[in-house]
Amino acid sequence: MKRFGEEMQQRRKSTRKSPTMLDVAQSAKVSVATVSAVVNGSTPVSPELRSRIETAIQQIGYKRNTIARSLKIGTTRTIGLMVADITNPFFTDVVSVIQDVLHRAGYAVMLCCNDEDINLQDEQIELLLDRMVDGLIIAPAGEDAHLKRILASASVPTVLIDRLCDGIETDAVILDNRRAVLDATAYMLSLGHRRIGYISGSLETSTGRERLAGYRAALDAAALPFDEKLVQIGNFREKDAYKAAMQLLTSAGRPSAIFSANNLMVIGVMKAIRDIGLRCPDDISVVSFDDFPWADVFQPHLTTIAQPVQTIGEQAAQLIIDRLSGRGMEPPRRLMLQGRLIIRDSCRPFPLTAPHATA
Amino acid sequence: MKRFGEEMQQRRKSTRKSPTMLDVAQSAKVSVATVSAVVNGSTPVSPELRSRIETAIQQIGYKRNTIARSLKIGTTRTIGLMVADITNPFFTDVVSVIQDVLHRAGYAVMLCCNDEDINLQDEQIELLLDRMVDGLIIAPAGEDAHLKRILASASVPTVLIDRLCDGIETDAVILDNRRAVLDATAYMLSLGHRRIGYISGSLETSTGRERLAGYRAALDAAALPFDEKLVQIGNFREKDAYKAAMQLLTSAGRPSAIFSANNLMVIGVMKAIRDIGLRCPDDISVVSFDDFPWADVFQPHLTTIAQPVQTIGEQAAQLIIDRLSGRGMEPPRRLMLQGRLIIRDSCRPFPLTAPHATA
DNA sequence: GATCTTATTCGAAACGTTTAGATTGTGTCA
DNA sequence: TGACACAATCTAAACGTTTCGAATAAGATC
Numbered sequence: 071m072k073r074f075g076e077e078m079q080q081r082r083k084s085t086r087k088s089p090t091m092l093d094v095a096q097s098a099k100v101s102v103a104t105v106s107a108v109v110n111g112s113t114p115v116s117p118e119l120r121s122r123i124e125t126a127i128q129q130i131g132y133k134r135n136t137i138a139r140s141l142k143i144g145t146t147r148t149i150g151l152m153v154a155d156i157t158n159p160f161f162t163d164v165v166s167v168i169q170d171v172l173h174r175a176g177y178a179v180m181l182c183c184n185d186e187d188i189n190l191q192d193e194q195i196e197l198l199l200d201r202m203v204d205g206l207i208i209a210p211a212g213e214d215a216h217l218k219r220i221l222a223s224a225s226v227p228t229v230l231i232d233r234l235c236d237g238i239e240t241d242a243v244i245l246d247n248r249r250a251v252l253d254a255t256a257y258m259l260s261l262g263h264r265r266i267g268y269i270s271g272s273l274e275t276s277t278g279r280e281r282l283a284g285y286r287a288a289l290d291a292a293a294l295p296f297d298e299k300l301v302q303i304g305n306f307r308e309k310d311a312y313k314a315a316m317q318l319l320t321s322a323g324r325p326s327a328i329f330s331a332n333n334l335m336v337i338g339v340m341k342a343i344r345d346i347g348l349r350c351p352d353d354i355s356v357v358s359f360d361d362f363p364w365a366d367v368f369q370p371h372l373t374t375i376a377q378p379v380q381t382i383g384e385q386a387a388q389l390i391i392d393r394l395s396g397r398g399m400e401p402p403r404r405l406m407l408q409g410r411l412i413i414r415d416s417c418r419p420f421p422l423t424a425p426h427a428t429a
Numbered sequence: 430m431k432r433f434g435e436e437m438q439q440r441r442k443s444t445r446k447s448p449t450m451l452d453v454a455q456s457a458k459v460s461v462a463t464v465s466a467v468v469n470g471s472t473p474v475s476p477e478l479r480s481r482i483e484t485a486i487q488q489i490g491y492k493r494n495t496i497a498r499s500l501k502i503g504t505t506r507t508i509g510l511m512v513a514d515i516t517n518p519f520f521t522d523v524v525s526v527i528q529d530v531l532h533r534a535g536y537a538v539m540l541c542c543n544d545e546d547i548n549l550q551d552e553q554i555e556l557l558l559d560r561m562v563d564g565l566i567i568a569p570a571g572e573d574a575h576l577k578r579i580l581a582s583a584s585v586p587t588v589l590i591d592r593l594c595d596g597i598e599t600d601a602v603i604l605d606n607r608r609a610v611l612d613a614t615a616y617m618l619s620l621g622h623r624r625i626g627y628i629s630g631s632l633e634t635s636t637g638r639e640r641l642a643g644y645r646a647a648l649d650a651a652a653l654p655f656d657e658k659l660v661q662i663g664n665f666r667e668k669d670a671y672k673a674a675m676q677l678l679t680s681a682g683r684p685s686a687i688f689s690a691n692n693l694m695v696i697g698v699m700k701a702i703r704d705i706g707l708r709c710p711d712d713i714s715v716v717s718f719d720d721f722p723w724a725d726v727f728q729p730h731l732t733t734i735a736q737p738v739q740t741i742g743e744q745a746a747q748l749i750i751d752r753l754s755g756r757g758m759e760p761p762r763r764l765m766l767q768g769r770l771i772i773r774d775s776c777r778p779f780p781l782t783a784p785h786a787t788a
Numbered sequence: 789g790a791t792c793t794t795a796t797t798c799g800a801a802a803c804g805t806t807t808a809g810a811t812t813g814t815g816t817c818a
Numbered sequence: 819t820g821a822c823a824c825a826a827t828c829t830a831a832a833c834g835t836t837t838c839g840a841a842t843a844a845g846a847t848c
Contacts (some may be wrong), residue, residue, distance in 0.1 A: 083703075083795050087503075088584075090803090090804055090805085092804080101827065101828045102804090102805080102828090103806085103807075103827070103828055103829075104826085104827060106805070106807085107826095107827085110806080113476075113807090113823075113826085113827090114826075115827085116825090116826060116827090119826085119827080124561065132803085133558070133559070135500075135561070135563050135805070136559050136805095137499045137500045138500050138804035138805040138806090138833090140496045140805090140833095140834080141494075141496045141500050141803090141804085141806095141835085142804085142807085142833050143805085143806070143833085144446075144833080146496065146560075148539070148560065155525075156524060156525050156528070157521055157522060159521075163516060163523050165515060166514075166516050166542060169515070169541070169542055170542070170544075173541070173553070173556065178539055178541075178556055178557070178560050179539065179540055179541075180537055180538065180539050180540070181528060181538050181540040182532070182537075182538075183525060183528060194532070195536055197532065198537070199492075200495050201495055201505075201507065201537050202494070202496050203493055223490065225447075231497055308722070337722055337726060340726040340727070341726055344726060363667070364699070364727075364803090367696060367699040367700055367703060368723075368727035368728060369727060369728040369729075369785055370727070370728075449833095449834055449835085450834065450835065451834080459797080460797065460798045460799070461798090461799095461834090461836095462797075462798055462799075462800095462836085462837075463796090463797060463836080465836060466797085468835095469836080471836085472796085472797090472837090473838085474794080474796075474797085475795090475797085478796085493834085493835075494833090494834050495835095496833090496834080496835090497803090497833070497835040498834080498835055498836075499803095499835090500803050500804070500833090500834085500836095501803050501834085501836045502835085503803080588835045599810075
């Protein structure tokens with residue numbers, strides 16, 4: 071019987087629910103209100119009681135139940151973060167700093183990825199809202215009406231990163247995409263390239279549209295015609311970009327240079343170039359949106375547009391923190407940052423005049 | 430006056446708390462218990478009432494409050510996920526698939542990064558436990574006693590990924606690190622290299638130790654002496670690895686090959702090689718743990734050990750899901766997966782016999 | 789017609805906090 | 819000594835669910 075009792079004890083021990091404020095209160099012979107007061111430091115408590123309660127907390131191993139607390143105070147100190155694809159180094163970096171800043175401010179981060187899928191996206195947002203996050207930081211995969219409805223009806227502050235959504239008036243931090251691509255394209259034009267292929271991201275996103283607009287603007291500025299056969303949609307993923315680049319490279323008027331609208335896609339582009347049997351930069355020049363940490367160690371050293379990921383993340387986190395602490399009803403703030411063209415050596419002048427000239 | 434009333438209305442509308450079950454119940458003229466029954470499908474409800482309640486829900490725009498629900502049922506359907514560094518593509522990939530699998534199973538994911546910092550790590554775990562996650566998936570930065578205490582006292586199921594912690598007996602999915610590095614080292618030895626530099630990760634982690642053990646095992650197997658001057662600690666980050674490689678490359682008996690114990694570090698190694706004025710693979714051979722998606726497009730095409738990231742993520746997620754649905758008290762399961770050596774061309778035979786021979 | 793099932797529905801007590809307002813005790817001052 | 823202020827503490831009502839057991843109604847059985 072003793073044995074059985076012990077087993078019960080054991081079982082109870084491993085499965086018993088965690089101690090509550092009431093347990094602490096009873097052990098310290100005070101009311102739960104007083105315990106709450108010392109736990110939160112909300113009301114002054116006499117030194118004796120305070121220390122009695124503190125030792126009781128230690129002894130019992132009490133941890134306050136955040137769920138109950140959240141229910142009462144209506145706040146979870148948790149931020150929902152949704153990006154298109156965590157696997158994309160740009161988003162990875164941004165997520166990393168957002169996570170860091172928010173943690174420092176005492177917020178937890180709930181992460182979602184929509185895989186550039188507009189349906190999944192709505193599901194994910196619902197999941198986050200369902201978890202009662204206090205705020206949302208999102209890079210939308212696209213701007214369907216559903217998303218707008220959800221965001222409008224949910225009353226949590228939202229900040230958009232990387233991509234805007236027209237019709238959604240919230241805080242946002244984005245890049246001057248048009249300008250960045252304009253600069254990059256102008257650079258290629260300055261090298262003499264006239265037929266520049268453009269591998270685009272999804273035109274459902276503001277980044278997709280703005281970057282393409284930058285390309286066109288550069289052509290306009292140089293008084294060159296826009297040839298729509300030179301632009302292919304790669305949807306921001308490697309696979310699609312590979313096919314798109316293949317298309318471009320096997321077509322009649324093959325371009326002498328290619329611009330890739332993001333980091334994932336340039337890998338696909340490079341694979342296509344290799345598979346076709348061309349070499350970069352000897353046979354074809356390449357510039358890509360988004361920088362890589364390894365870009366100046368591995369060849370070809372890619373010329374890229376670097377985004378200020380650190381700043382983007384910091385600002386986004388700060389915007390949501392501000393919103394949640396007071397600045398509730400102020401008009402939305404939009405931050406637009408500048409990209410930076412990093413010239414390495416994935417581009418050659420065209421037509422080639424260097425000793426290496428092929429034809 | 431009308432105006433004032435309207436403003437109030439307006440104000441109330443934008444700031445009023447979301448509708449509760451009670452609101453639905455009153456609108457449908459039933460009890461909250463019945464509303465709960467139809468929301469959860471827990472008890473049979475007659476068709477009339479069901480439809481009355483459902484339309485009321487639609488009309489009012491009711492969403493159930495998950496916080497209250499969690500408080501009552503004692504479960505949050507949220508998993509805490511902590512990795513050393515989300516910026517590391519290996520972790521990024523694993524996080525991505527874990528996230529995906531868990532979402533499909535209806536779990537949300539709370540993400541933390543400890544930045545390979547053992548103090549931050551404890552803080553992060555506390556944060557997660559404080560948020561009352563139902564389970565934990567973690568890649569520990571190190572195995573301090575504190576972590577063990579926390580995990581022991583918290584009664585949430587835990588699965589370790591990538592790294593073990595002795596003294597913590599939980600489900601885990603890891604790689605056969607020793608074997609993988611043994612194979613890679615054997616490969617380098619087979620090319621004739623005798624002095625192989627080793628850039629190690631932190632020996633606070635099981636991966637750091639096991640990988641190094643694999644290196645030593647390969648030397649042993651070839652009856653070669655272990656020269657501790659050939660191993661440098663790079664702590665899994667690029668910066669440290671750069672310094673470590675510099676050390677190695679400028680030392681008296683410079684190695685003819687270098688093994689890097691992870692992906693981040695190999696970038697540092699390559700930078701060091703470049704800065705010293707050497708070329709890979711012509712002057713020095715390199716192999717790295719962890720594969721890159723761009724490895725066979727950019728040069729030198731790195732020879733790497735690829736981890737089955739997809740499987741690691743899937744299994745880890747599955748282990749926690751299983752634990753949370755019934756399999757509560759079964760003994761811990763340990764999954765050990767195999768790495769795969771992908772031979773590209775960052776290694777040359779040594780001494781060089783090929784036409785390119787330099788000396 | 790009384791009793792017993794069976795199927796719905798409901799009332800009310802949790803879950804573990806927070807917090808407004810009531811209560812108590814102590815010291816001050818007339 | 820009584821009135822009063824003031825601080826510390828407590829009581830009890832929320833927060834929005836879930837769920838157990840009770841209540842009700844309608845058939846079924848004798």
